[in-house]
Amino acid sequence: MFSSLKRFLIGRPLKSEELGEQKLSKTKALAILSSDALSSVAYGPEQILIVLVTISAAAFWYSIPIAVAVLVLLVALILSYRQIIYAYPHGGGAYVVSKENLGKNPGLIAGGSLLVDYILTVAVSVSAGTDAITSAFPVLHEHNVLIACVLVTFITILNLRGITESASILAYPVYLFVLALFILIGVGLFKIITGQVSPELHSPIGTPVAGISLFLLLRAFASGSSALTGVEAISNAIPNFKEPRPRNAARTLMAMGLLLAMLFTGIVFLAYYYGIVPKETETVVSQIAANTFGRNFMYFFIQGTTAMILVLAANTGYSAFPQLAYNLAKDKYVARMFTMRGDRLGYSNGIIFLGITSILLIILFKGQTEQLIPLYAVGVFIPFTLSQTGMLVKWIREKPAGWGLKLTINFVGAFISFLVMMTFFITKFAQVWPVLIFLPILVFIFHKIKKHYDSVGEQLRVYNQEPVLPVEGNVIIVPVAGITHVVENTLNYAKSLSVDQIFAVYVSFDREDEKRFEEKWKNWQPDIRLVTLHSYYRSVIQPLTKFIDTVEHKARESNYRVTVLIPQFIPKKNWHNVLHNQSSILIRTYLLYKRNVIVSTVPFHLKK
């Protein structure tokens, strides 16, 4: 029943050879990997205005030079990541680049930072999308958390079905959003050019503003560059592209950069020209759309696609997180289960882990994850800075043809990223300090895990250690609960193994029963030695373990092995198990983990 539900939700399992067919074309990749970056134009420009409005509406013209600075940063990042794609055609992004060029710890900082960031991406963007939906349908507002959790579950299932399938479904909303914004910007510009918009609405560029400071401008710049989160996703996901991977990935990246630049510039400019003031109750994009079209169909089209892209921004996390977790797991810094491909060839453990943790975050913050945004932004610029610096080091070390230009590009990228990161720390320390706590903890855990795997590998390796000693003999212990066919079956099996000694052990709770049992046993199995143990506290496991310890202690001296054979009858139907004491499972688990004995279950399958 469970497995047919699974089939229904995620589809039939795919053969390993079908992996190639699961690769992404450029159009699909753009849709699936750029939703995070593109969706941020829905809130990035607004973030700039929110900072500037603290001075006065006259300061709004600064949004233009700030937008130019953000564009410079964008160009630098896109070019830098393009270089990374060609330099690391197997993918990797910040983690691999930092690790290989700067060393283990910078790599782990970048990796850990991104891992947490993708979880935040999912939680934050789905919450934001849910807010957009419930703003349109206020009756749903009280169910915000539930709706967000359902959406995350939906996206998780979609991703478990496999990336091509999710790409096919998700491509429409992404392209619709791009289309909607292009229409908005186009019509807006047309109205401005044809003079339908009063040029009185905004203060001209260059108007002197009292009280403006470098600090404030930097802060506005940092806020605006939160629109750039998500540009690293493509470089992480190169293995998902069709061949030739690096070229396809690089082109997709350029396309995304271009779209992002155009949309961002357009929105910033329209907001400035319309003289739009950020409001608590209405987003800047909504105001621009209302000014351009009035509240007609186009307005709702723009609002609807915006809500969708906010939810889908989560999907970028679903492509990047499992791949990053795989890279970390391959290097043994996280649990090995993240390296395994599921039925549909995705790294399903990573997908499920991401789904669960982001649902937990949403529940924990009761759907109000906006507080996490600064944390999330700073978590992006740490790996940006590290990977650009890594590339810098790489060029200096390797000095390939034309390395001067490459160096310059990455230097600019690294420098601006560092600047943005520091600006976050300086201007928003109250919100971003947790990064300074959890990143070191995360890195510590990575090292702990690595150390454990290394130590296990060392202990298991055959060639560099003395071989395991051969076994000299065997002792079998059979706990018996009565005189039944189950026990008989187990004893017959024990006899067939021709071991040195078989003990049947009976734990009794009262003395009379003990005597009666010994009598019966003598008649039934006279050739097998019965040991009766008295339990004062009605526990089977305690006296049994004590006995096993005694036997095991003696056996170890002569390199004998102790095997505990547990007789167990298996009912025909699963629900029957509820009716039988599951003490054998308890005994088995306890002995296996706590004692050095072989634990064997001898099943007796009931026929009725």
Added chain:
Amino acid sequence: MFSSLKRFLIGRPLKSEELGEQKLSKTKALAILSSDALSSVAYGPEQILIVLVTISAAAFWYSIPIAVAVLVLLVALILSYRQIIYAYPHGGGAYVVSKENLGKNPGLIAGGSLLVDYILTVAVSVSAGTDAITSAFPVLHEHNVLIACVLVTFITILNLRGITESASILAYPVYLFVLALFILIGVGLFKIITGQVSPELHSPIGTPVAGISLFLLLRAFASGSSALTGVEAISNAIPNFKEPRPRNAARTLMAMGLLLAMLFTGIVFLAYYYGIVPKETETVVSQIAANTFGRNFMYFFIQGTTAMILVLAANTGYSAFPQLAYNLAKDKYVARMFTMRGDRLGYSNGIIFLGITSILLIILFKGQTEQLIPLYAVGVFIPFTLSQTGMLVKWIREKPAGWGLKLTINFVGAFISFLVMMTFFITKFAQVWPVLIFLPILVFIFHKIKKHYDSVGEQLRVYNQEPVLPVEGNVIIVPVAGITHVVENTLNYAKSLSVDQIFAVYVSFDREDEKRFEEKWKNWQPDIRLVTLHSYYRSVIQPLTKFIDTVEHKARESNYRVTVLIPQFIPKKNWHNVLHNQSSILIRTYLLYKRNVIVSTVPFHLKK
């Protein structure tokens, strides 16, 4: 850690021999077993008035003859149960009496009815008590459900500590409640006798009332007899008494009957004399107390002890449910786990089950369990009727000395109980119909369980079946995941068992890896046959099972046994398990339940 928390909550485990010391003295038994019955005087009289008020306040004098009828019923029940106690000194109550005299199904109806009823007792009385508490402290009102659940948990833990211990703690509130009501009734009567209460407040007995009907009077009577729920508890719990059990139980029963009769009569009389009208917002007992004392210390003392006894009424369920479940489990009608004594010698599975189910009921009904009261009352009178009828049959069959009187007593008991039960069905069908659904379902389940246990017993019995065939030979299959010490350890063990054939099975996900592994194996373990299986779907379990099936099929023909040895390394620390694929557990469980093979885990304990 878990076990020290358990120690802290329920105390050190007791030896089986200490069972005698856990028995109840009469005073403690009265406290622990009568809280349900005694607490019902807090609402029983009110139920009568609520029915009468639908006619007019003039009809209130009928509460006196109705109370007399309830008292007659009470006397009949007490005398009947006294006879049951002596006739069934090992305890049993309605289930045993009905089963032995009327047959299996009437017994199961009585037993099932009571089982459900005890769960309802706990849910209803704790909810009522919580309401009383939060009426006093309105800020707590929104946490009603939480408080009720905490109270149930508290009572559950108290009962897991053992009955004497809970009796010692619970005796005070019960006796304080009795004391409080005696003072109330005494002072009330004193005031009436000394003429301090106006005799104008009530209509005299015999006043003709328009619109009164037999139906209405029967309904009032049925409502009033809900005050008698809980009188059967003592006859169920005879095994908990000190020796001589039947005499002590009978005396406790008489004492309880006497107390109940006195309190009930007193409250009904005072309510009548004061002319008290039932109100939505204030209970009848509260009105009597306010009229008698004004709102001074005594008033709050009475209200406080009433709230406490309402919560503690739940405790009667905790004594009776596990005992009844034990009786049903002994007869194989419910799961055997209910027969086991826990660390503190109580039937802890029954106690825990009762706690969990009643918490679920409270959560399900959001703490508003009043709707369940009629269901609960009718669920008491079904077993009352059945057990009295059973006694009737017993006397007619056995005809002991003085059976005429015994017969009369039980006849009166059976007749009135039947009358009350029918009155419930006729006058409150809308609330009590679910009984007619769930009782047959429950009885069906009881039979299903019994049938299963009987069939298992039949299949396991040694003497009346052909013996299990001896084992002719053994085949061992070792799934291997690599060339490691864990595998080496397992292979050494396998070799030491002198079996006929050992297969090492390697499941590979890609062809190259397969070849490489075969090469390595040839050098490492040339004398053990390696079988490589290719998995298209990255599943280990499927190809492995297919191979095992082939081997097992051939082995069965010649009565060979197949043993699957699973190599498993056991990390030193528990948290390390998260880092390793737990596929061995999955394989073990799957093979054990789905295939007829012996599953053995060979541990390799890591040292670091």
